Amino acid sequence: MATIKEVARLAGVSVGTVSNVITGTASVAKRRKERVLRAIQELNYHPNYVARSLKLQRTKMLGMIVSDITNPFFSQVVRGAEEAALKQGYLLLTFNTDDHEERERQVLSVLRSRRVDGILLVVAPSKTKPTHIVETLKAGIPVVCLDRLPPGIAVDSVTVDNVAAARECVRHLIAQGNQKIGIITGSLALATAQQRLLGYEKAMHEANLDVDKRWVRRGDFRSESGYQLGREILQEENRPTALFVSNNLMAYGVLRALDDLGLQCPRDLAIATFDDPAITQVFRPRLTAVFQPAYSFGYTGAELLIQRIESKTTGESPISIRLPTELHIRESSATIFSRPEARGEWETSST
Amino acid sequence: MATIKEVARLAGVSVGTVSNVITGTASVAKRRKERVLRAIQELNYHPNYVARSLKLQRTKMLGMIVSDITNPFFSQVVRGAEEAALKQGYLLLTFNTDDHEERERQVLSVLRSRRVDGILLVVAPSKTKPTHIVETLKAGIPVVCLDRLPPGIAVDSVTVDNVAAARECVRHLIAQGNQKIGIITGSLALATAQQRLLGYEKAMHEANLDVDKRWVRRGDFRSESGYQLGREILQEENRPTALFVSNNLMAYGVLRALDDLGLQCPRDLAIATFDDPAITQVFRPRLTAVFQPAYSFGYTGAELLIQRIESKTTGESPISIRLPTELHIRESSATIFSRPEARGEWETSST
DNA sequence: TTGTACGCGTTATCAA
DNA sequence: TTGATAACGCGTACAA
Numbered sequence: 001m002a003t004i005k006e007v008a009r010l011a012g013v014s015v016g017t018v019s020n021v022i023t024g025t026a027s028v029a030k031r032r033k034e035r036v037l038r039a040i041q042e043l044n045y046h047p048n049y050v051a052r053s054l055k056l057q058r059t060k061m062l063g064m065i066v067s068d069i070t071n072p073f074f075s076q077v078v079r080g081a082e083e084a085a086l087k088q089g090y091l092l093l094t095f096n097t098d099d100h101e102e103r104e105r106q107v108l109s110v111l112r113s114r115r116v117d118g119i120l121l122v123v124a125p126s127k128t129k130p131t132h133i134v135e136t137l138k139a140g141i142p143v144v145c146l147d148r149l150p151p152g153i154a155v156d157s158v159t160v161d162n163v164a165a166a167r168e169c170v171r172h173l174i175a176q177g178n179q180k181i182g183i184i185t186g187s188l189a190l191a192t193a194q195q196r197l198l199g200y201e202k203a204m205h206e207a208n209l210d211v212d213k214r215w216v217r218r219g220d221f222r223s224e225s226g227y228q229l230g231r232e233i234l235q236e237e238n239r240p241t242a243l244f245v246s247n248n249l250m251a252y253g254v255l256r257a258l259d260d261l262g263l264q265c266p267r268d269l270a271i272a273t274f275d276d277p278a279i280t281q282v283f284r285p286r287l288t289a290v291f292q293p294a295y296s297f298g299y300t301g302a303e304l305l306i307q308r309i310e311s312k313t314t315g316e317s318p319i320s321i322r323l324p325t326e327l328h329i330r331e332s333s334a335t336i337f338s339r340p341e342a343r344g345e346w347e348t349s350s351t
Numbered sequence: 352m353a354t355i356k357e358v359a360r361l362a363g364v365s366v367g368t369v370s371n372v373i374t375g376t377a378s379v380a381k382r383r384k385e386r387v388l389r390a391i392q393e394l395n396y397h398p399n400y401v402a403r404s405l406k407l408q409r410t411k412m413l414g415m416i417v418s419d420i421t422n423p424f425f426s427q428v429v430r431g432a433e434e435a436a437l438k439q440g441y442l443l444l445t446f447n448t449d450d451h452e453e454r455e456r457q458v459l460s461v462l463r464s465r466r467v468d469g470i471l472l473v474v475a476p477s478k479t480k481p482t483h484i485v486e487t488l489k490a491g492i493p494v495v496c497l498d499r500l501p502p503g504i505a506v507d508s509v510t511v512d513n514v515a516a517a518r519e520c521v522r523h524l525i526a527q528g529n530q531k532i533g534i535i536t537g538s539l540a541l542a543t544a545q546q547r548l549l550g551y552e553k554a555m556h557e558a559n560l561d562v563d564k565r566w567v568r569r570g571d572f573r574s575e576s577g578y579q580l581g582r583e584i585l586q587e588e589n590r591p592t593a594l595f596v597s598n599n600l601m602a603y604g605v606l607r608a609l610d611d612l613g614l615q616c617p618r619d620l621a622i623a624t625f626d627d628p629a630i631t632q633v634f635r636p637r638l639t640a641v642f643q644p645a646y647s648f649g650y651t652g653a654e655l656l657i658q659r660i661e662s663k664t665t666g667e668s669p670i671s672i673r674l675p676t677e678l679h680i681r682e683s684s685a686t687i688f689s690r691p692e693a694r695g696e697w698e699t700s701s702t
Numbered sequence: 703t704t705g706t707a708c709g710c711g712t713t714a715t716c717a718a
Numbered sequence: 719t720t721g722a723t724a725a726c727g728c729g730t731a732c733a734a
Contacts, residue, residue: 001466001490003711014721019713029719044486046463050410051711053401054726061444068430072630075426079419082447091465093412094445096433112397114442135395139352255633279423282606283634354727365705370729377730380703402727405710 002043011039022047053115062305063111063119064094065104066146067221071249072277073294074122077146080298081120088306090117099124099187099221105132111141118142118305120298123150125189125220142308144301147292149191156308158301158321162192165290165325166199169272170244172288172327174207176335178242178270182215184229184254186246193221196246196274215240219250226253234261234269241335242270248277251287271332288333291326353394362390373398404466413656414462414470415445416455417497418572422600423628424645425473428497431649432471439657441468450475450538450572456483462492469493469656471649474501476540493659495652498643500542507659508671509652513543516641516676517550520623521595523639523678525558527686529593529621533566535580535605537597544572547597547625566591570601577604585612585620592621592686599626602638622683639684642677 004022008015013032020026021036028036039045053059062085066074082092093116097103104124109132111119119136121143129152137143137155145157173181183200186193197216204211214236219225226245230253233239245251251273258265265271265285276289300321355373359366364383371377372387379387390396404410413436417425433443444467448454455475460483462470470487472494480503488494488506496508524532534551537544548567555562565587570576577596581604584590596602602624609616616622616636627640651672 004713005711015712016714016721016723017719020720023713025713027719032720044490046460048405048466048711049464050401050404050466051726052713054399054405054710054728055712055714057726059401069420070423070426070430072421072423072426075421075423078445079421079447082445086446091444091461093442094429094433095437096430109397110442113400115399115401139395252630252633259633277630279603279628280631280634282603282610283631283636285634355729356727366728367705367730368703371704374729378703383704399727402710403729405712405726406728406730408710 001048002045003048004045007036007039007043007045010043011035057115058117058309059115060089061091061093061114061116062302063107063114063116063121064092065097065107065119066094066122067099067124068096069094070096072279073248073275073292076277076294077122077298077301080295080300081302082298084299084302085306090302090306097124101126101130104130108132108136112136112139116141118144118309120144120146120301120305122146123148123190125187126151127189129153142305144305144308146297146301147192151191154318156304156319158297158304158323160292160323160325162195163199163202165274165292165327166196166244166246167203168199168327169274169288169290170200170203171207172329173242173244173270173272173333173335174203174209176242176270176333178240178335179209180212180215180238180240181209181242181244182212182217182233182240183244184217184219184226184233184246184250186219186221186250188218190221193246196244200244212238212240214238219246221247221249223249223253223256226250227257228253230254230257231260234258234263240269242272242333245271245273248273248275248280248287248289251289255285266332266334270335276328285332286330288330289328291328293323293325296323352399353396354399355396358387358390358394358396361394362386408466409468409660410466411440412442412444412465412467413653414458414465414467414472415443416448416458416470417445417473418450418475419447420445421447423630424599424626424643427628427645428473428649428652431646431651432653433649435650435653436657441653441657448475452477452481455481459483459487463487463490467492469495469660471495471497471652471656473497474499476538477501478540480504493656495656495659497648497652498543502542505669507655507669509648509655509674510671511643511674511676513546514550514553516625516643516678517547517595517597518554519550519678520625520639520641521551521554522558523680524593524595524621524623524684524686525554525560527593527621527684529591529686530560531563531566531589531591532560532593532595533563533568533584533591534595535568535570535577535584535597535601537570537572537601539569541572544597547595551595563589563591565589570597572598572600574600574604574607577601578608579604581605581608582611585609585614590620593684594620594622596622596624599624599628599631599638599640602640606636616683617685621686627679636683637681639681640679642679644674644676647674 095107101124217229272288276291446458452475568580623639627642
């Protein structure tokens with residue numbers, strides 16, 4: 001692979017001149033410039049970004065850590081981040097943690113060795129303050145947390161108001177006539193899961209509705225837990241008429257559980273959930289869900305991160321960006337108490 | 352950020368010794384080793400991989416290019432690739448091309464500048480031989496093509512037998528009693544799209560069934576084209592009773608079209624398709640689909656690529672790996688001619 | 703077994 | 719405007 005030296009020799013100029021042509025930092029005489037360009041073409045020269053990174057002490061690479069890119073919500077986040085990053089010449093190094101804190105720790109270490117300029121992070125569940133994140137910050141590497149906030153750490157972030165969104169969602173279930181409403185939460189080591197539970201409790205409380213302990217089940221945001229807990233709840237002798245499921249994957253699990261038990265949604269159980277991937281919207285039952293702007297999570301996060309990087313303002317007080325959500329009301333929450341005649345004609349209300 | 356020099360100074364040894372401790376290339380006296388380890392700990396030293404890459408002339412980074420990570424098929428591919436790569440210490444630099452050849456060209460150029468050790472590539476549609484791929488190969492960068500083969504280029508690859516899979520799938524539609532069967536293809540600039548069309552034609556031909564030209568529509572593997580073409584076909588006066596849709600996204604579009612027209616699957620139209628993301632399997636209608644081992648595409652591809660990289664055998668004759676597919680038969684292809692009484696009880700036959 | 707010195711390909715500084 | 723040269727941080731001969 002050709003080096004800048006070879007280009008310089010072929011063009012009959014010094015390496016400094018070639019560098020100036022490439023980066024455009026200093027002006028170069030027109031004739032020499034042309035000679036250099038021709039040599040670059042001829043040798044099919046591609047500047048060595050590794051060497052440049054070493055010299056400049058920045059790599060123009062961003063770490064992108066999500067729990068599972070296979071979840072349509074996160075693949076959208078990544079997509080958004082890539083778009084914003086690429087636009088400014090940054091590349092994405094992506095990783096999945098499957099929500100394992102240990103894996104997150106390893107990835108963070110790798111990323112520090114790779115000298116990425118910054119990190120976009122969807123944190124894994126953690127009971128205690130994740131020291132590896134603190135240390136990354138302390139090392140001067142900007143981190144922007146997406147969707148979830150790590151406990152006890154002041155860090156830039158892009159989030160939504162989970163409490164309000166969950167509350168609105170459960171309110172809707174109540175408005176549909178449901179009184180016995182259950183919830184399947186994510187791991188309570190995750191801020192988002194806690195907040196959605198809180199929103200649920202608020203809505204129930206302000207409507208003076210009892211919350212039976214057995215209707216509150218704790219999952220882990222994965223499909224299998226939705227399935228298991230769904231089965232359990234549905235087999236209670238006093239089962240709820242509606243279920244608020246804290247994320248999409250678990251809602252899919254609940255649907256499977258319904259199917260197993262010969263039950264149907266919404267006939268036997270109303271369902272409302274979080275996350276609203278376009279891909280599922282064409283199938284039945286259409287899920288009532290809190291839509292989160294997944295793409296914007298990534299895009300906005302990357303923009304914020306790059307701004308931090310380039311303005312060298314790490315250590316300032318954290319910036320937290322709040323994105324809006326929308327409650328998309330569809331057939332899965334149409335209960336026995338209020339079921340329109342028409343099928344498939346549901347409106348999309350927003351907030 | 353600490354350097355190897357500082358570690359050496361703190362431990363009271365030379366940089367060579369520190370390097371030996373880190374890489375394990377030469378043995379170091381136990382006591383000194385401990386001192387070094389302690390110094391590393393204390394300084395929170397993370398070896399500079401940029402410098403190492405420059406010295407070693409390899410980055411332990413792989414380029415991963417897909418059309419759209421938002422498509423569950425490709426997110427699985429990426430996931431598999433990451434798993435295999437990480438296991439051997441390689442990192443993934445991921446990119447989406449949205450099937451634009453120009454974008455692919457740019458990304459390839461960036462990747463060469465970044466000095467990635469190899470590239471996993473899902474090629475974009477291309478009418479002519481993509482010279483940028485040839486040149487990447489010529490530059491000595493191993494490339495493994497996933498899922499699709501670029502026209503006229505001998506390159507390592509991981510694919511499935513699209514012709515056979517499509518044929519089996521259409522045969523199934525025929526066996527269900529359908530005689531008027533249409534197809535929505537992807538861009539015929541894509542090998543996979545061509546092959547699936549070919550499989551369709553073979554199945555129709557060997558069953559002595561006519562193929563009405565108006566039943567053969569050319570999409571682009573995106574949902575919107577499935578919707579548009581689905582509408583067109585369904586509004587023909589002599590419309591088919593079954594449709595073979597060449598990929599998942601377009602199938603979702605067709606479902607939407609059905610809905611718009613007040614029709615239902617499978618009552619008014621049987622559907623069979625390609626790709627079979629787990630996420631959709633819990634919804635109705637459950638789609639009959641050719642399952643492709645998406646995760647394995649990535650995993651196997653990365654393994655093959657790394658083997659190429661580490662054995663330095665670029666330029667040898669290309670290796671092509673064929674992965675098996677499975678036809679998953681579900682309710683979407685249950686036609687009026689053969690419809691079991693039970694709902695939701697469909698078997699999964701495989702080949 | 704340990705230390706020294708060179709080079710990887712750039713960019714930036716400085717003198718010409 | 720141009721050319722020569724010193725870093726950037728590391729791994730690895732080679733010498734000790």
